[in-house]
Amino acid sequence: MGSRRYVFLSASFLSKQYKAIPSDMLENSILFFGAKRSWLFPTNREEMLDARNQPVKYLEFDEDYKSLVLHKEQQKLAYWLLPDKDYQSASQFFQGVTDPVIEGNYSPLILDEAWWRTDFQPTQAKYTGDVQAIVTNFKNGAFGYDEVMELLYQSNPTVVPTLYWTED
Numbered sequence: 285m286g287s288r289r290y291v292f293l294s295a296s297f298l299s300k301q302y303k304a305i306p307s308d309m310l311e312n313s314i315l316f317f318g319a320k321r322s323w324l325f326p327t328n329r330e331e332m333l334d335a336r337n338q339p340v341k342y343l344e345f346d347e348d349y350k351s352l353v354l355h356k357e358q359q360k361l362a363y364w365l366l367p368d369k370d371y372q373s374a375s376q377f378f379q380g381v382t383d384p385v386i387e388g389n390y391s392p393l394i395l396d397e398a399w400w401r402t403d404f405q406p407t408q409a410k411y412t413g414d415v416q417a418i419v420t421n422f423k424n425g426a427f428g429y430d431e432v433m434e435l436l437y438q439s440n441p442t443v444v445p446t447l448y449w450t451e452d
Contacts, residue, residue, distance in 0.1 A: 286384025287312065290444045291436055293429055295319050296340045299349045301449040314381060314443070315353065315362040316374070316436070318427025324350060369425020371395055371435075378440065385442040393439045395422055410437050411445070 290305075290313040292298045302310060322331040323342040335342050356362040363377045375393035383390045394400070397419050406413030412430040421431035433445035 286387070288385055288442050288444050289314055289381075289383070290446045291316050292446050293317065293427075293432060294447055295324065295342070295345075295353070297448060299345045302349055302352060305449050310352065312384065313356070313361065314378075315356045316365070316432070317363070318365045318432070320366040321364045324353060365425065365427055371422040371425065375439075383440065383442055390440045390443070393422070393435055397423070404438065409434055 290309055292313055292315050295315075295317045298315070305313075319340075319342075320334070323335040323338055323340075324345060326332040326335050326343070332343075353362060361381065363374055365371075365374060371393060372395065375395060378390040379392055381390050382388070400415050400419050404415060404418075406415060411433040412418065413434075414431075417428060418431045418434055420426070421428045422435060429447050433447070436443050436445045
């Protein structure tokens, strides 16, 4: 059995922290960003202007970090939620990734509102027990960090949703 995979949720936070993360953890990690790929890698003037209009200075991320993101894409371990805001597609992405702990693929994301309202135990939540916020988040294609972390964790308890890197 392998190690649990870290799932990094913020392109911005990871750009500031990636050099402090052990290389084997980065190599095995998943990038699940609530951003547009074109904000980091614009291909035309319109995308460049869109990237410049973001509160995060994506265009100023260093080249080593951009190379890391491209490497994760080549590994098929990177997913951009925007512009589609499609959690069904995100679920398919996760189902196509091998979970090294169970040595099979990850389960689909739990996008069934009824499950969240009846089976989910808010007292057992790891990141947020706010069912309405979780459901609204995935139904609207939003990317609230706590809601995404709870969705990932409940769907696949072997992943480690990570916003800020801290050594355990």
